[in-house]
Amino acid sequence: MDESIALDTLAALAQSTRLAVFRLLVSHEPHGLPAGDVAAALDVPQNTLSAHLAVLARAGLVEGERQGRSIVYRARLDALRALMVYLARDCCSAHPELCQPLLAELACCPPAKASR
Amino acid sequence: MDESIALDTLAALAQSTRLAVFRLLVSHEPHGLPAGDVAAALDVPQNTLSAHLAVLARAGLVEGERQGRSIVYRARLDALRALMVYLARDCCSAHPELCQPLLAELACCPPAKASR
DNA sequence: TTCAAATATCCATGATTCTAGAAATATGGA
DNA sequence: TCCATATTTCTAGAATCATGGATATTTGAA
Numbered sequence: 001m002d003e004s005i006a007l008d009t010l011a012a013l014a015q016s017t018r019l020a021v022f023r024l025l026v027s028h029e030p031h032g033l034p035a036g037d038v039a040a041a042l043d044v045p046q047n048t049l050s051a052h053l054a055v056l057a058r059a060g061l062v063e064g065e066r067q068g069r070s071i072v073y074r075a076r077l078d079a080l081r082a083l084m085v086y087l088a089r090d091c092c093s094a095h096p097e098l099c100q101p102l103l104a105e106l107a108c109c110p111p112a113k114a115s116r
Numbered sequence: 117m118d119e120s121i122a123l124d125t126l127a128a129l130a131q132s133t134r135l136a137v138f139r140l141l142v143s144h145e146p147h148g149l150p151a152g153d154v155a156a157a158l159d160v161p162q163n164t165l166s167a168h169l170a171v172l173a174r175a176g177l178v179e180g181e182r183q184g185r186s187i188v189y190r191a192r193l194d195a196l197r198a199l200m201v202y203l204a205r206d207c208c209s210a211h212p213e214l215c216q217p218l219l220a221e222l223a224c225c226p227p228a229k230a231s232r
Numbered sequence: 233t234t235c236a237a238a239t240a241t242c243c244a245t246g247a248t249t250c251t252a253g254a255a256a257t258a259t260g261g262a
Numbered sequence: 263t264c265c266a267t268a269t270t271t272c273t274a275g276a277a278t279c280a281t282g283g284a285t286a287t288t289t290g291a292a
Contacts, residue, residue, distance in 0.1 A: 010130035027210045048281055050240055069238050069289050077207055084200050091193055094143045164251055185259050185268050
């Protein structure tokens with residue numbers, strides 16, 4: 001991942017509706033959700049949501065596939081992972097020891113104590 | 117970390133000058149760097165840079181401490197780590213298995229094959 | 233071919249952000 | 263006290279972004 005993609009990805013997530021869209025799509029992996037269902041679930045006008053989906057898609061965070069009349073969107077977790085690796089590299093390359101607590105904290109995921 | 121802080125943190129990093137500032141300060145941990153030095157290093161007018169530092173500070177990504185005439189800024193890696201945990205939780209809570217490749221990729225840090 | 237459903241595009245408006253000049257504030261030294 | 267240094271705050275113009283109404287496009291069904 002190069003810097004300009006990282007910036008696009010960060011900007012795409014730095015907006016509350018879009019972050020909610022991405023979260024919703026992640027929770028619907030791997031099936032995805034039609035654009036209309038996303039709009040309904042988040043109570044956002046369909047054209048506004050379409051614009052947000054376009055931003056997320058341009059950043060590579062989601063991907064839409066036509067399926068009949070609908071366009072089913074899915075989260076691209078690879079893109080999120082790539083962003084985190086990019087950010088982590090900045091700190092780790094300068095201070096590898098700082099990665100340890102980071103990894104330890106992330107390692108809480110597999111046990112997965114329910115969140116929220 | 118709650119959502120509004122996560123949004124502030126993402127927005128703070130989603131701007132090329134600010135991302136460069138943060139990166140620069142990370143590379144100068146744990147000593148930090150005076151605001152003026154940051155402005156000079158990145159060739160940005162000092163008041164413009166001051167505004168960017170303020171955004172980063174409001175998001176908790178940097179912290180300034182007066183030291184004589186200068187104000188020395190330091191990166192707050194805790195904030196970056198908190199953001200990554202927040203983002204990872206979204207994907208991992210729904211799909212713990214997706215954390216494994218993420219952790220594997222991040223685990224490249226300790227060996228630390230030099231990057232850039 | 234005609235119609236309804238699903239989504240995207242066009243467009244205008246209001247809000248926010250980025251930028252940098254000018255002025256203000258804080259600090260240390262003479 | 264006076265001055266130079268370091269930084270922030272004030273301010274305004276330009277650019278970008280978010281929003282949603284109206285319209286266009288694509289698709290499937292009758």
